[in-house]
Amino acid sequence: MKSDELKSGSKQLKTASEHGIQAPLALLAELSHRCPLQCPYCSNPVQLEKKTGELTTDEWKSVIDQAVDMGMHQIHLSGGEPTVRHDLEDIVEHCTVKGLYTNLITSGVLLNPDRLKKLEKLGLEHVQLSFQDTDNENADRIGGYKGGHAKKLEVAKWVREVELPLTCNCVVHRQNIDNLENFIQMALDLDAERVEIAQVQYYGWALKNRAAFIPTPEQLDHATEIVEKARIDLKGKLVIDYVIPDYYAKHPKNCMGGWGRRFLNMNPKGEVLPCHAAETIPHLKFDNVREKSLKWIWENSEAFNLYRGTDWMPDPCKSCDRKEIDWGGCRCQAMALTGDAKNTDPACSISPLHKEIFAMAAEEARRAPPEFIYRRYGVRFNSPI
Amino acid sequence: MKDILKINESVKPKFPKHVRFRHNKARDEWVVLAPERLVKLDPVAVEILKLVDGKVSVGEISADLSKKFNAPKEVIMKDVIEMLQELSDKGFIEE
Numbered sequence: 001m002k003s004d005e006l007k008s009g010s011k012q013l014k015t016a017s018e019h020g021i022q023a024p025l026a027l028l029a030e031l032s033h034r035c036p037l038q039c040p041y042c043s044n045p046v047q048l049e050k051k052t053g054e055l056t057t058d059e060w061k062s063v064i065d066q067a068v069d070m071g072m073h074q075i076h077l078s079g080g081e082p083t084v085r086h087d088l089e090d091i092v093e094h095c096t097v098k099g100l101y102t103n104l105i106t107s108g109v110l111l112n113p114d115r116l117k118k119l120e121k122l123g124l125e126h127v128q129l130s131f132q133d134t135d136n137e138n139a140d141r142i143g144g145y146k147g148g149h150a151k152k153l154e155v156a157k158w159v160r161e162v163e164l165p166l167t168c169n170c171v172v173h174r175q176n177i178d179n180l181e182n183f184i185q186m187a188l189d190l191d192a193e194r195v196e197i198a199q200v201q202y203y204g205w206a207l208k209n210r211a212a213f214i215p216t217p218e219q220l221d222h223a224t225e226i227v228e229k230a231r232i233d234l235k236g237k238l239v240i241d242y243v244i245p246d247y248y249a250k251h252p253k254n255c256m257g258g259w260g261r262r263f264l265n266m267n268p269k270g271e272v273l274p275c276h277a278a279e280t281i282p283h284l285k286f287d288n289v290r291e292k293s294l295k296w297i298w299e300n301s302e303a304f305n306l307y308r309g310t311d312w313m314p315d316p317c318k319s320c321d322r323k324e325i326d327w328g329g330c331r332c333q334a335m336a337l338t339g340d341a342k343n344t345d346p347a348c349s350i351s352p353l354h355k356e357i358f359a360m361a362a363e364e365a366r367r368a369p370p371e372f373i374y375r376r377y378g379v380r381f382n383s384p385i
Numbered sequence: 386m387k388d389i390l391k392i393n394e395s396v397k398p399k400f401p402k403h404v405r406f407r408h409n410k411a412r413d414e415w416v417v418l419a420p421e422r423l424v425k426l427d428p429v430a431v432e433i434l435k436l437v438d439g440k441v442s443v444g445e446i447s448a449d450l451s452k453k454f455n456a457p458k459e460v461i462m463k464d465v466i467e468m469l470q471e472l473s474d475k476g477f478i479e480e
Contacts, residue, residue: 023411023412025423026421026423068410068411069411070411071409071411071412073407073409073416073418073423074418074421074423076421099407099409099410101405101407101418103420103421125402125403125405126403126419126420128420163402164402165401165402165403165420167420193401193403193420193476194420194476235389235474236389236390236473236474236476237389239475239476241421
């Protein structure tokens with residue numbers, strides 16, 4: 001920990017309203033970290049929360065009430081795998097009664113037609129279903145769950161049978177990027193409204209497996225071409241969201257629309273985070289909805305105020321004319337790759353570390369991919385492959 | 386597979402099931418909501434979208450607004466078509 005970070009607690013940090021920041025737009029609710037899949041690029045923290053620490057149904061309902069009162073528009077019910085919770089139906093019902101746009105982000109493998117029908121009746125508005133590949137065998141290998149891909153295809157059909165809208169969430173990397181056109185075709189075949197083609201982002205567990213996933217610049221260029229063409233061809237038919245691995249970008253991503261500006265994330269035990277990876281920044285102290293109101297946390301929590309606005313920025317961010325466009329990029333990536341969350345995100349071409357890190361990643365991309373380091377957590381739903 | 390929708394006078398626009406046109410009480414504002422999308426609306430767009438129900442046509446919406454705002458229907462319809470086409474291209478409006 002840096003000495004200035006130690007002192008930050010005593011410094012008077014500006015609050016959300018002092019930064020001119022309004023209420024957040026959406027809440028990412030990680031209902032549980034438990035998950036039957038073992039994806040080696042999992043975005044959850046390396047230290048997962050146990051079932052016993054998870055918020056209760058009533059605690060989630062109170063959070064939902066508070067989110068609506070603050071003026072939030074959307075809730076994403078996520079995990080881990082949100083369907084491991086038996087009270088998912090109660091939570092969905094409460095969200096929709098209160099008028100939140102309710103989205104379920106799921107691997108799908110634990111769902112059945114009856115449960116989907118029930119969730120739809122209770123007002124669920126959208127399902128995002130994850131896919132690891134379009135190739136059966138490779139998809140199951142990546143997710144570490146035998147029969148997973150076949151089940152997902154079935155689940156997608158059930159989703160459409162109850163007329164729930166569907167997004168296919170496709171995480172792409174160099175071990176499936178050659179199937180990109182198949183991913184888009186799969187989304188069309190499954191009658192999805194939207195497909196999300198997201199390259200792996202390298203923090204948390206994914207950073208451990210970077211060498212196995214990072215595509216070469218040539219693979220990435222080819223993928224981008226395919227997406228751009230499909231976007232034109234399928235305009236008005238299929239919405240395609242595309243996220244490139246920011247190592248290869250000129251500017252860093254405008255992560256979360258800026259730290260503590262638009263979104264908040266809650267982990268299973270009720271801690272409120274500026275983003276789902278924020279726990280990778282070891283000196284951050286998170287406030288918990290079991291002790292403070294959501295509104296108080298958004299306004300005052302040190303974990304939010306520490307990197308809000310631009311006052312905290314060192315150079316080159318401080319003197320950059322894009323500082324209020326990309327807000328210095330991703331704090332978690334800066335932490336993971338430079339050891340200091342305040343540094344410019346090395347994904348930025350102006351970062352003094354950009355060249356070195358880019359070269360390292362490109363070198364990894366050229367070598368044969370190593371074996372995955374799987375993440376194994378929770379109940380054994382079926383035997384790992 | 387859906388076809389691209391070209392908005393014209395006879396089209397009866399509606400919101401796809403995953404798209405919600407909703408009033409946010411705490412903020413006192415109308416917004417269009419879709420997965421990971423939020424469209425903020427100007428007052429004219431709100432007036433147009435309040436009439437979108439899958440039963441009335443673009444022509445009828447325009448005639449209605451033309452009376453309400455005391456402006457020529459052709460002028461209003463140009464705005465209505467332009468706005469609905471933009472939303473349709475993004476997947477927020479269908480027929």
